[in-house]
Amino acid sequence: MSRAVMVLFSFGLAMVGITLALATPSIAGVNVVVSALSYLLYLTSGLVALWLRPNNRLGLLLLLDGFSLWLSDLSRLHQPFLQLIGSITHSLPLALTVHLLLAFPTGVVPGRVARWVVGVGYFVSTVLEVPKYLIGAGRFSIFPRVPHFVVGLTSWIQSAIGVSSVVATAVIVVIASAHAGSEQRSVLGPLRWYRIVCPLLIGVTAIGLTAARGTTLAAWLSTGQATILLLLPVVFLFGLLRGSFGRATDVRDMVVRIGQATPTSGDLTASVASALGDPHAIVLYRRGAAYIDEWGAILAEPRPAADRRLLHPVRYDGVLVGAIVYDGTMLARNAGVDVIGSLVAMSIEKQRIADEQQLTLAHLRVREEALRNSRLRLVQAADTERRRIARDLHDGAQQHLVVLGMTARKLSRRIPDQEIARCINSLADGLTDLNAEFRRMVAGIMPESLMQGGLAAAIDGLAERMPVPTRVQISGIPDGLPAESESTVYFTVAEALANAVKHAQAQSIEVTVEHVSGNLITTITDDGIGFADPSRGTGLTGLADRIGALGGTISIRSDAGQGTRLRAEVPCGRAELTSF
Structure with missing residues (x-):
């Protein structure tokens, strides 16, 4: 893209240089400067349009319109060959202007009637231009003896058809403007009115040039028509900088952005809007029989006849998973939407898999928490039971052993028979040892010192x-x-x-x-x-x-x-x- 820009810019400078170099003293210096300025304006506007919307044909049309102006201005030079080129392309800028006005802003001429009007414009500027330099008293005429009224008749026919085409252009633009939504009218700004006024003024000046040929008025009308064409790139450039064209991201950038990570719904919509150059484009998700937006709100399908917005279905493996809604009047129907739709489908599928993984992880975390709580309850229950058993043994069986030992020793001191007394003392010692062992066992369950x-x-x-x-x-x-x-x-x-x-x-x-x-x-x-x-x-x-x-x-x-x-x-x- 950068190399192409450099080539086109260099070519534009070359056009300016050729014009200045071949200009003769008979051509006013101000006219040469104005012509050179018009070429640069068309070149600049075309390059900016190509940068903002590389997939849109408007930039190319602006460049071609500027090039046709340069070719038609060659007729004012004194070199015969260049004059011939200028004569052949004399009316071509008007046809390209009509094409440019009708193709705005998508770069594609919408509707059969508009395409017919553009075709008629090119027919008038090429085929009907031939009699003007091949018959009559012109320098390149090969039929000089054709009657003057025939030459005038062909000129009037060309003017009538040409004026009809520019008037039809104005009508088509007026109808399209009337059906445009408020957002689009706000975005278009002054371009909306200029697209109506420009063809009407071109038609008026064309009629005047035919009627006042060879007079001072014709010269003024020619200057006025040149001014109208000069203003065209200025107005378009203003619209470009104002935002009438969204900056279209290269689809490859979108592939990289989607491939790096699973985008959120908001990121996906922003990527699509950037790739299409339509700031109001949105991505919808299919849920059952309805569409929802990134916030989960259920949306009805847009009605193209009502708001001029188009819905492009998005399918993954043949299954409808979502849609892209974009402004059909701001973007050509097939201008990369199919490719972007495929990327959106993959992204939605990627999101679906990621959401399922997150849901599975959430379920696993819940089960893990439940298991942890269950284990904790078991530990708590076991600890509580240990303390209860230790307390019961200490307060019950262990105390009984102490009492039995004390009773046995007391009994041994009261019995006169020494043999029996020794046996009872031996029993008391055994109870003491048993109590000590019992105490160690209780400590193993839950020590009293801890409790x-x-x-x-x-x-x-x-x-x-x-x-x-x-x-x-x-x-x-x-x-x-x-x-x-x-x-x-x-x-x-x-x-x-x-x-x-x-x-x-x-x-x-x-x-x-x-x-x-x-x-x-x-x-x-x-x-x-x-x-x-x-x-x-x-x-x-x-x-x-x-x-x-x-x-x-x-x-x-x-x-x-x-x-x-x-x-x-x-x-x-x-x-x-x-x-x-």
């Missing part, structure tokens, strides 16, 4: 009973910890201490528990030989399951000869369960 004194006291009690030096550091533990979090941390420390002595042959152990951002961070480090492998036993595996059920994590580093470091992170916020 009565809290986490810090329970861990200190564990450290005091350890056969190796055990250092405990507890900081920032809040009151009112959830029972399940408290007991989980306790049993984690208990299991780690037992493993350090039983398997790791540790000589010293360090335990730290701290509260950080709603979590209890527990670290147990020993200087043993390294042992920890969750796959070898159920203790660590059970702890990992319990901690995971609370939403926590556990990690173990245990290299041979490097000791073991266990770190557990247990949430201590009261979890709210979700009912399903």
Whole structure:
């Protein structure tokens, strides 16, 4: 595109240079400057139009119109060959102007009548132009003896048909303007009125030139007609800069934009509007028998006869998935809409797959949350049951054992028979041992120190009973910890201490528990030989399951000869369960 622009711009400068170089003193300098300015204006407008809408033919028509003006102006030079070219193309700018006015803004002439008018314009400017330089007293005439009235008659016929075509152009434009929507009338701005006035003025000046041939009035009318044609690129350029043409994005850019990520509905509509150069274009989505927009509102299909908007169905694999709604008067029906529709179909399908994935992920998250809550409820229920059993055993069976032991010792002191007394004392000692064993069993279920004194006291009690030096550091533990979090941390420390002595042959152990951002961070480090492998036993595996059920994590580093470091992170916020 950039190379083509450079070539066209260079060609335009060459046209200006040729005009200035071949101008003779008999041609007024101001006319030469005005002609050169008109070529540059058409060139600039055409290049801007091509840049804004590369798929629109308006830019090409503006360039051709400017080129035809340059060719027709060659008739004013004194070089015979150039004069002949100028004579042949003398009326061509008027035909291209009619084509340009009727093709605006889509670049395609709409309707059979308008196409006939354009065809008549080209017929008048080419075929009916031939008698003007081949018959009569002209320099290039090959039939000089043709009667003068015949020459005049052909001129009048050409003028009559030509004027009829420009008047028809004005009528067609008026009808199209009357049917245009308010948005389109606002976008077109002054171009809407110029498209009506321009052909009418061209028709009036053409009639005047025919009637006043060879007079001063004819010269003024010729200047007026040239001024009208000179204003055409100025008005079109103003319309371009004002926004009558939307900047059309290359379809390849849209492919890249859609391919990079799944666009949202808003992004897709913006991409389509940019690609079509129609700021009011929208993408609709098929839902059942209706269309919805990006906000989910149900929309009726547009009625072309009422608002001039067209609906282009979008299908994926033969299934109707959506539609593109665009202004049919601002864009040619087949100007890339089919290609863009295919891209939209792929994007909608991509969105559908992404939405299904998101829905599946949402369902998985719900099920994961339900499973987590279920595991948490099991841990809480088990912990509650542990505390109940421990309390019942402590207040019931354990107290009975104490009472029985005390009764047996009291009885032994009252019986005079020493043999029987020794037997009763032996029974009392057995009850004491049984009570101690019973106490250890209750502590394994849920230690009394944890239920009565809290986490810090329970861990200190564990450290005091350890056969190796055990250092405990507890900081920032809040009151009112959830029972399940408290007991989980306790049993984690208990299991780690037992493993350090039983398997790791540790000589010293360090335990730290701290509260950080709603979590209890527990670290147990020993200087043993390294042992920890969750796959070898159920203790660590059970702890990992319990901690995971609370939403926590556990990690173990245990290299041979490097000791073991266990770190557990247990949430201590009261979890709210979700009912399903």
